[in-house]
Amino acid sequence: MLHVLTRPFAAGTRQSLLQGHFAGPAHAAMRRRLISVLAPEVYSIKPDRLPANTLPLTKLDLSMMHFPGVTAHNFYRGPLKVDELKASLARVVAKNPSLAGRIRSTEGDGLEVHYENTSGCHFYIRTLPADMEAKLELFDSAKIAERPLEWEALIEELGIANTGPGPVQIDQDAPLLTATYLEGKRVSTLSLSVSHLLGDGATKMNVLKLWDQEFAKPNSTNSLSGREAVEATDAQVKTAYSAWSQAAMEAFYPHIYEKHVLARDLKEYNMVVVRIREETMKKIKAAEVQKNEPGTVFSGQDALIAWLGNVLGAKWFAFTVDLRGRAEGLEKDAMGNAFMTWYGTPEKGPGQFSAMDVRNTIKSQGRNGAAALEEALFSGLEDSIDVNSWVKLQHQPQFGGNFLKQVRAIGSGALPFLFRLNYHVVYQPQGGEYVMYHFGLRDDQAMKLQLAWRKLGEDCVNCVSGVELMAMIKEK
Numbered sequence: 001m002l003h004v005l006t007r008p009f010a011a012g013t014r015q016s017l018l019q020g021h022f023a024g025p026a027h028a029a030m031r032r033r034l035i036s037v038l039a040p041e042v043y044s045i046k047p048d049r050l051p052a053n054t055l056p057l058t059k060l061d062l063s064m065m066h067f068p069g070v071t072a073h074n075f076y077r078g079p080l081k082v083d084e085l086k087a088s089l090a091r092v093v094a095k096n097p098s099l100a101g102r103i104r105s106t107e108g109d110g111l112e113v114h115y116e117n118t119s120g121c122h123f124y125i126r127t128l129p130a131d132m133e134a135k136l137e138l139f140d141s142a143k144i145a146e147r148p149l150e151w152e153a154l155i156e157e158l159g160i161a162n163t164g165p166g167p168v169q170i171d172q173d174a175p176l177l178t179a180t181y182l183e184g185k186r187v188s189t190l191s192l193s194v195s196h197l198l199g200d201g202a203t204k205m206n207v208l209k210l211w212d213q214e215f216a217k218p219n220s221t222n223s224l225s226g227r228e229a230v231e232a233t234d235a236q237v238k239t240a241y242s243a244w245s246q247a248a249m250e251a252f253y254p255h256i257y258e259k260h261v262l263a264r265d266l267k268e269y270n271m272v273v274v275r276i277r278e279e280t281m282k283k284i285k286a287a288e289v290q291k292n293e294p295g296t297v298f299s300g301q302d303a304l305i306a307w308l309g310n311v312l313g314a315k316w317f318a319f320t321v322d323l324r325g326r327a328e329g330l331e332k333d334a335m336g337n338a339f340m341t342w343y344g345t346p347e348k349g350p351g352q353f354s355a356m357d358v359r360n361t362i363k364s365q366g367r368n369g370a371a372a373l374e375e376a377l378f379s380g381l382e383d384s385i386d387v388n389s390w391v392k393l394q395h396q397p398q399f400g401g402n403f404l405k406q407v408r409a410i411g412s413g414a415l416p417f418l419f420r421l422n423y424h425v426v427y428q429p430q431g432g433e434y435v436m437y438h439f440g441l442r443d444d445q446a447m448k449l450q451l452a453w454r455k456l457g458e459d460c461v462n463c464v465s466g467v468e469l470m471a472m473i474k475e476k
Contacts, residue, residue, distance in 0.1 A: 044119045045122075046100040050115035054113060056106075058337065060234070061198070062197070068413065069193040071191065074396070076403055077401070077402040078188065078401060096207070100115070102116075119173055132184075133184035133187060142460040145462060146462050149469070149472050153412075156411075158182060159180065162411040163194065176198045177207070178192075192208050196337070202393050205395045207224070216398070232327075233330040237366075242370065248370070269465075272461065273438070273461070274462075275458065276453075283457075284303050288306060292355070298359040299355075302356075306353035309346060314346075316343060316384050317385050320386075323339060344366075345371045388423070391426065408427055
């Protein structure tokens, strides 16, 4: 049985929780806004019996320190059944109690999930005011791309909770899972955020899927598998690498990687956001087909990475792969950050990518990444692209309702870090379209990329500068 509080937290308690959640001067206005708009219904969900032992986090977990909570916002036509949402989430948390824990520092710069004095997962429920509902309906994928900072501000104004980046969670009563339900007259939204220290995109989507399944059929799910085998699987895959490559990977990520990111001047970098139609994705792949021998097999994502590398004149590339299922012992539903970064270079030289450069890196499971790693160690992130896709991971939860779309917001607390990162991530809000974020672009690169997307026929694209981001944060 679980403690699902059916009465709201007192105002002072709610404020203290939000202070732990959004700490520091950059978040002060956000806290005030959240306190003012949160509904009186704020529920704490945690198991009756919490684990006696703490859960140590892995090196891969710790490498996600500066990334925001993994968050998605699901839109529905009409309302959902709130009592069943609460009860089904409670059952998921009961079977996966680490979701209700807190992050605590340990000796030697380690971190662990503990359960002392935890207030559990937080579920926020409020009515969506008519003016806010109208604003929310306005932001389709095109508008998100055209006005990305307005979109971020709207999500925060609505009081949709994000667990935030790692530094605001450590040694605080900051939840590792937050859910927010907003109900309007025409649409409702259900958002789920899971701490990136606790798990990656696959973990978050697996939790969302379990919640959806428990809603449809109570007590139908099992606990997610543990993270104990993650580091062993990572090591096993790397046994095929040279000793030098293993050492280079260990040295570069996350230590040198973060050092280069944090040393960058935010004012010198930009973010480009674009709405991509399915026909454009097909166009990018078709162009790659023309460059290769008949019968050559590669994916649309391979083609997209190659296209991006050519536009930006990249010397090397990296992309994220899921370790789950790649070795015996690490289950496909394992919790935690269970990913690996594979590195590669274009065979014909900088800015002369082929989709097969990416496909061959996948076939070799990253074994031929020495040249890329050498460049990374020498020049840091300069002239590189790091690409991630949510598309295959995404779960579109029904929750007995009329599902419309699934969208993302990054969270202003993490944007200053991401703006300085050569990082490109794509997701699919609904069938037939995608939204892609491009971070860490110099002025010339941001201009080139916008022109390249427009040349392909995509006119819903916009650039936000680091200066504009700093102004938005200052206003708060």
